[in-house]
Amino acid sequence: MPITMARPADTRTRIETAALRLFVEKGVDATSVRDIAQAVGIADGALYRHFESKDDLVWTLFETNYVDLARRLDELGRIASGARDRLAAMITGFCRYHDDNPILFRFLLFVQHGQLAKLRPGTANPVDVVHDVLAAALARGELPRQDPALATALVLGIVLQPATFAAYGRLPATLGPQRERLIAAAWAALNATSPGAPR
Amino acid sequence: MPITMARPADTRTRIETAALRLFVEKGVDATSVRDIAQAVGIADGALYRHFESKDDLVWTLFETNYVDLARRLDELGRIASGARDRLAAMITGFCRYHDDNPILFRFLLFVQHGQLAKLRPGTANPVDVVHDVLAAALARGELPRQDPALATALVLGIVLQPATFAAYGRLPATLGPQRERLIAAAWAALNATSPGAPR
Amino acid sequence: MPITMARPADTRTRIETAALRLFVEKGVDATSVRDIAQAVGIADGALYRHFESKDDLVWTLFETNYVDLARRLDELGRIASGARDRLAAMITGFCRYHDDNPILFRFLLFVQHGQLAKLRPGTANPVDVVHDVLAAALARGELPRQDPALATALVLGIVLQPATFAAYGRLPATLGPQRERLIAAAWAALNATSPGAPR
Amino acid sequence: MPITMARPADTRTRIETAALRLFVEKGVDATSVRDIAQAVGIADGALYRHFESKDDLVWTLFETNYVDLARRLDELGRIASGARDRLAAMITGFCRYHDDNPILFRFLLFVQHGQLAKLRPGTANPVDVVHDVLAAALARGELPRQDPALATALVLGIVLQPATFAAYGRLPATLGPQRERLIAAAWAALNATSPGAPR
DNA sequence: GATGAATGAGAATTCATTCAT
DNA sequence: GATGAATGAATTCTCATTCAT
Incomplete structure (x- = not known):
């Protein structure tokens, strides 16, 4: 170079x-x-x-990177073993992806602009990757019985809302330093049992 | 009539x-x-x-309802006592607000469209309400020591991400039935200590 | 008024x-x-x-008037009886239509701009009207045996080329005065037998 | 080579x-x-x-070939003698020119695109060639007295409209086989006398 | 209060043409 | 001779807003 x-x-x-x-x-x-x-x-x-067009630009930016993020998370989830380690790996992955290029992260996760609906069903997808890891852990009994979709929402919320706060300056610009905290919070949220929940 | x-x-x-x-x-x-x-x-x-204009319409829709939501949350947080009850009251408030009018909820929390920046600083604000309740609880030692902003992000993420999932059909249309679960998750997340965290 | x-x-x-x-x-x-x-x-x-669009304007101008011209010619061909009278009526019709509004005439017959291809097959159509009248006359033996399509081309050419010349100033602006001449020419062209033609 | x-x-x-x-x-x-x-x-x-430019391309294509067609027709009209033979020679020339390269023929006669107006007055020109041949024949009394411009229009219409029909698939792709028929039709049209016409 | 034609400022896009490589 | 990125003007169309009725 x-x-x-x-x-x-x-x-x-x-x-x-x-x-x-x-x-x-x-x-x-x-x-x-x-x-x-x-x-x-x-x-x-x-x-x-x-x-080809503004739409093409938006779509290219979205699709390429969204699939790439999904692929990275998928690999991280695959390498680790055990529910907690997989969760930790994925959250770490989110944080790194964010800190590498916060603008890209925000575009993919918050701006979207209807691109989500254009994804061919079956395309690799960060949300589905998290969902699949959690569903597998649930199937193996590594987590208390719960709706895997809700579990996915909890984990994503715990990661993405701090990213939003970082974007608005309510939190520091990088998520990396909070990584352990987010993992602990997500793990705790997944293992919290609501009073009347089945044990 | x-x-x-x-x-x-x-x-x-x-x-x-x-x-x-x-x-x-x-x-x-x-x-x-x-x-x-x-x-x-x-x-x-x-x-x-x-x-007066399209902007005025957008702004009116946003401001009126955003402040109203903040006020409602504030009241709920005031009525209850103790950190967990206050948290429960606010999350219940979010769920009710969502289920009452999911479209309005999505407009306020997700569409926004730059209206947030137009709010005069100091205006009642759902995010600040949650923040203030948590900061007060932290001040009283009702929660493990942590950054109140991050704590706020965790709670909001745990509520708003399920709302997003409901919007996309990944979760049922109403949040009410998940209320207890969300409260438990938020409480757990707030009380999770990351390994190296100060006790 | x-x-x-x-x-x-x-x-x-x-x-x-x-x-x-x-x-x-x-x-x-x-x-x-x-x-x-x-x-x-x-x-x-x-x-x-x-x-709705420029295309819509072009199409509206074309379709409405093209169908209208076809309908008028059709009526004229119906009223008259006998091949020569029908031919005369249609040529008179073309001349009147031209002289009424030469600009519209030129738009319909010369500018076209690919609108012809947009006509639903089966739509009333000046060319088909002439064709059908001539084909019927041929079927009744009122004209020497010949390809009806070629016969149609001869008649149209005898009418439209003078219209073109009028547009370019090679002939006077109105076709009306030449009506009888055009009818005679068309009738003669239809009845001319090429040397080796079947009698 | x-x-x-x-x-x-x-x-x-x-x-x-x-x-x-x-x-x-x-x-x-x-x-x-x-x-x-x-x-x-x-x-x-x-x-x-x-x-040099797109315009130059269009103009070159038009001018070269338009003049060439005119020159060819002129020669054909010169070689033959007698009005009917000259007419036959020119119509044969049109048919050959068409069948040789129908696309070029259509470009010259139908697409034009305002190039006609750019021709310097006096430039060799297929329409004028036909006109001059007919005017000469009229001057020699080889045709019934009539407006030479209208006579020209009749002949051109009888040739060009079949070419148009060929372009639209209403007639076969080649005009050659119809040559004799077109000549007979043109000759008849030129000799038709409208009822009240001067003998 | 309501209508809907009209305005005028952009928006996305196309395209003939130029020019450094 | 050829390439293809870049230009800048022009084109079709949209849209918030105004205003006479």
């Missing part, structure tokens, strides 16, 4: 980076193609050399 | 209801004034008899 | 008139929505109150 | 052929430079090595 880089990065990547930032800052609809082009420093029309 | 009621509800309310639904279904930007007018069955221009 | 007319005509009609003229003058593709709006004296967007 | 010929034809010719086809299929305005380049298999910019 050369030490000096004449052009900062290839245009396509620069478009992706700028678009991601603007989408997260203002929302997808409120971000015009011109906004993106100006942020990159090119003319509006130039964007269409790299993406 | 008049004996005869030609129109089912006054136009302003019908606009609010239709707008809320469309905002949640398609997003605020993707909903045009004409969409709303057509859903209500009035002419485009008629909307401006009731709201 | 009032003697004074405050507004020159309703906007929709003015759009149609202006569009027709521009389409014939410059072609459909080379005529922008702005061109039309400026000719009418309204803003671009106002056009969309009256037509 | 080189012994080896790597590419089937030189690029310029391939551009002309592809452009001609696209212009006839979709119209000139609806055909983009990129459409042409893709059809040829070259990059967009490469076209500008061969033609």
Whole structure:
């Protein structure tokens, strides 16, 4: 890799980076193609050399990275063994993914903008990955009997809400330092039994 | 109440209801004034008899109800005593608010659309209400020592993520039946100590 | 009908008139929505109150009038009896239609712009009307045996090419005065036998 | 001629052929430079090595071939003698020109696209060639007295409308087989006298 | 209060053309 | 000669908002 880089990065990547930032800052609809082009420093029309349409840009950003996140979580869940370790691995994965690129994280998890509905059913999916790990743990009796969907919601909420707080400045910008705390909280939430619950 | 009621509800309310639904279904930007007018069955221009602008409509819907939710939560937190009871009361309040009008709930908590930033600092605010209750409990030593902001995130995540799942059909449409479970989970999460945490 | 007319005509009609003229003058593709709006004296967007799209405008202009011309020719062909009278009636009909509104005539017969392909098969159609009249005359032995399609082409060519010449100023602006000549020419062309033709 | 010929034809010719086809299929305005380049298999910019602009391409295609057709018709009309033979020669020439390259024929006679107006007055021109032949015949009394412009229109209509029908599949793709019929029809049309016409 | 035509400012997108490589 | 990214103007269309009726 050369030490000096004449052009900062290839245009396509620069478009992706700028678009991601603007989408997260203002929302997808409120971000015009011109906004993106100006942020990159090119003319509006130039964007269409790299993406078929604004929709294509949004979809590409979403799909590629959403699947990638799912795949990473899946691997982490697979490597670990035992319910708690798998949970810890996945939460750690979420935190790392967030801290690596908080903007991308927010785009994938919060902005979405109807892209979720476009995913072909069966596509790798972070939510399903968590769900499947928890469902498997439940099947093995590693967790108290409970609705796996609700269990998934609890774990995701415990991870994603701090991410939201980080986005709003209510919490520090990185989730990494809170990793252990989140794992402990998620584990506790999964093992909490409501008064009338079946033992 | 008049004996005869030609129109089912006054136009302003019908606009609010239709707008809320469309905002949640398609997003605020993707909903045009004409969409709303057509859903209500009035002419485009008629909307401006009731709201100064589309922004005013969005803002009114948001501000009124957001403050109202905050006030309700605040009262519930005040009536109860003891950290767990207060937590239970607030989570019950969230569930009721959701089940009463899931569309309004989603609009307030998920659609937002940048309205949050417009709130005058100091305005009653559901997040702050939860935060303040937890901070007070921490001050009284009713909870293990922890960052109150993170504690708030945990509680909100445990409530809001199931609401998201309900919106996507991953969980039943009402949160009420899960109330006890959510309370138990939140309480457990707040009391979980991560391995290296200060006692 | 009032003697004074405050507004020159309703906007929709003015759009149609202006569009027709521009389409014939410059072609459909080379005529922008702005061109039309400026000719009418309204803003671009106002056009969309009256037509769904530029395509809709083109199609409406074409379909309505094309079917109308076909219907008129059909009636004329029905009223007359005997091949020559029917031919005369249709050619007279073409000439009148042209002279009434040469711009509309040119739009329908020359500009077309791919609208022909959009007609549902079976729609009344000037070409088919002429074809059917000639085919019937052939079936009754009122004309020498020949391909009805070619016969149709001869008649249409004898009428439409003078219309083209009128458009380019090679012939006077009205076809009416040439009516008898065109009828005689068409009748002669239909009855001409090529040397080796079957008697 | 080189012994080896790597590419089937030189690029310029391939551009002309592809452009001609696209212009006839979709119209000139609806055909983009990129459409042409893709059809040829070259990059967009490469076209500008061969033609100054899209307009230049259109104009070159039109002017060269229009003049060539005129020249050919002129020669044919010159070689023959007597009005009927000259007419026959020209109609035969039209049919051959059509059947040789129907796409080129349609481009010249139907697509035109305002190129006609760009011709310098006085340029050789198929319509004028026919006109001049007929005017000469009239001057020599070889045809009943009539407007030479209308006579020209009749002859052209009798040739061009069958060509149109061939383009739309209403008649077979080649005009050659109908040559004699068209000549007979044109001759008859030129000699038909309308009832009240001067003898 | 209501209507709906009209406005005018963008929005996304296309496209002929240029130019560094 | 060829490439293809980039330009910048133009195009179709949308939409919040106004206003005469």
